[in-house]
Amino acid sequence: xxxxxxxxxxxxxxxxxxxxxxxxxxxxxxxxxxxxxxxxxxxxxxxxxxxxxxxxxxxxxxxxxxxxxxxxxxxxxxxxxxxxxxxxxxxxxxxxxxxxxxxxxxxxxxxxxxxxxxxxxxxxxxxxxxxxxxxxxxxxxxxxxxxxxxxxxxxxxxxxxxxxxxxxxxxxxxxxxxxxxxxxxxxxxxxxxxxxxxxxxxxxx
Amino acid sequence: xxxxxxxxxxxxxxxxxxxxxxxxxxxxxxxxxxxxxxxxxxxxxxxxxxxxxxxxxxxxxxxxxxxxxxxxxxxxxxxxxxxxxxxxxxxxxxxxxxxxxxxxxxxxxxxxxxxxxxxxxxxxxxxxxxxxxxxxxxxxxxxxxxxxxxxxxxxxxxxxxxxxxxxxxxxxxxxxxxxxxxxxxxxxxxxxxxxxxxxxxxxxxxxxxxxxx
Ligand code: SF4
Numbered sequence: 001x002x003x004x005x006x007x008x009x010x011x012x013x014x015x016x017x018x019x020x021x022x023x024x025x026x027x028x029x030x031x032x033x034x035x036x037x038x039x040x041x042x043x044x045x046x047x048x049x050x051x052x053x054x055x056x057x058x059x060x061x062x063x064x065x066x067x068x069x070x071x072x073x074x075x076x077x078x079x080x081x082x083x084x085x086x087x088x089x090x091x092x093x094x095x096x097x098x099x100x101x102x103x104x105x106x107x108x109x110x111x112x113x114x115x116x117x118x119x120x121x122x123x124x125x126x127x128x129x130x131x132x133x134x135x136x137x138x139x140x141x142x143x144x145x146x147x148x149x150x151x152x153x154x155x156x157x158x159x160x161x162x163x164x165x166x167x168x169x170x171x172x173x174x175x176x177x178x179x180x181x182x183x184x185x186x187x188x189x190x191x192x193x194x195x196x197x198x199x200x201x202x203x204x205x
Numbered sequence: 206x207x208x209x210x211x212x213x214x215x216x217x218x219x220x221x222x223x224x225x226x227x228x229x230x231x232x233x234x235x236x237x238x239x240x241x242x243x244x245x246x247x248x249x250x251x252x253x254x255x256x257x258x259x260x261x262x263x264x265x266x267x268x269x270x271x272x273x274x275x276x277x278x279x280x281x282x283x284x285x286x287x288x289x290x291x292x293x294x295x296x297x298x299x300x301x302x303x304x305x306x307x308x309x310x311x312x313x314x315x316x317x318x319x320x321x322x323x324x325x326x327x328x329x330x331x332x333x334x335x336x337x338x339x340x341x342x343x344x345x346x347x348x349x350x351x352x353x354x355x356x357x358x359x360x361x362x363x364x365x366x367x368x369x370x371x372x373x374x375x376x377x378x379x380x381x382x383x384x385x386x387x388x389x390x391x392x393x394x395x396x397x398x399x400x401x402x403x404x405x406x407x408x409x410x411x412x413x414x415x416x417x418x
Contacts, residue, residue: 154336
């Protein structure tokens with residue numbers, strides 16, 4: 001079976017210069033890739049037989065103290081059958097456009113993970129189905145808290161922060177579907193509709 | 206009669222008649238006996254509304270459970286509905302995202318009501334002097350008793366509750382100002398902005414914490 005290092009080499013062989021750097025640190029294999037082909041590569045890693053990175057452990061980002069360093073979006077992949085981990089990083093120039101393609105179409109679990117990266121770092125994920133803040137409230141205006149240029153206590157005075165926080169509507173954090181499943185009933189897939197109508201007890205196929 | 210409340214739905218109409226009669230009397234045998242009776246009843250049947258947000262809530266659960274047994278103090282019934290609660294116990298740090306929630310719960314509680322701030326975080330922001338955290342719930346709602354500790358031991362919380370009972374026993378029905386609430390501005394601030402800034406000033410080690418800007 002292929003080790004993570006071999007997977008990284010296979011990825012480099014398949015994609016050539018789009019793989020920017022391969023390294024190993026503390027037993028983890030790390031591959032830096034170009035933004036343009038990142039989605040294609042992740043799909044390749046997920047779907048190619050022998051690679052089978054079928055589980056997305058985490059999506060996160062790193063902003064380094066050094067202003068010259070790029071901001072990195074990090075994907076931590078795992079192959080459940082092969083028990084191998086691989087880390088993919090996309091370096092983004094901080095002064096440029098901070099957007100990458102969403103991998104929600106590959107792993108549905110990326111939904112909230114990407115929302116969190118958007119909320120904390122301001123990275124936008126194109127083709128994400130519902131990209132809005134997840135930890136901070138939706139009307140939060142101070143910026144992206146985990147960026148290194150964000151002051152620890154925030155930009156505004158405490159009084160202003162308190163005023164804005166109290167002005168938020170506690171119920172506005174939910175989308176309509178979250179508030180009422182009944183209202184979203186018609187948009188649900190058939191099997192889910194059936195389960196909702198008859199309860200969870202169905203036939204086990 | 207001058208019983209004014211900023212809160213809609215304050216229960217002043219029913220008590221109003223009685224209170225206005227009582228408040229025109231100077232403290233005398235009747236009013237002090239009435240105070241004694243009302244305070245005795247109130248202080249020994251406080252129904253807490255637990256607002257547990259963090260680690261302090263674990264210690265609060267320990268206080269309510271069999272070993273320490275909060276019900277010995279008449280707090281038999283945890284009230285998970287603010288409309289049936291007397292005392293709001295904020296156990297844990299309060300992020301700004303929850304600020305409108307605790308304010309709404311406080312507004313929904315009928316008078317007479319009291320608040321206990323349990324733990325360093327609820328009282329002052331504690332170790333979290335950050336962008337996300339309210340620096341003391343007293344910038345959001347009025348607080349009667351602060352219980353220090355991180356987290357306070359159950360004995361600490363019970364001592365705080367007994368202090369609150371003591372405070373309630375000293376109240377008087379004739380003192381209508383106890384039940385008045387003021388908002389300084391329509392945004393829902395109950396303190397003046399300068400006051401909030403002053404209360405939220407970093408102190409202790411925290412003054413060295415600002416790393417950027
Ligand atoms: S005071 Fe300590 S125990 Fe309580 S919420 Fe804060 S950190 Fe947790």
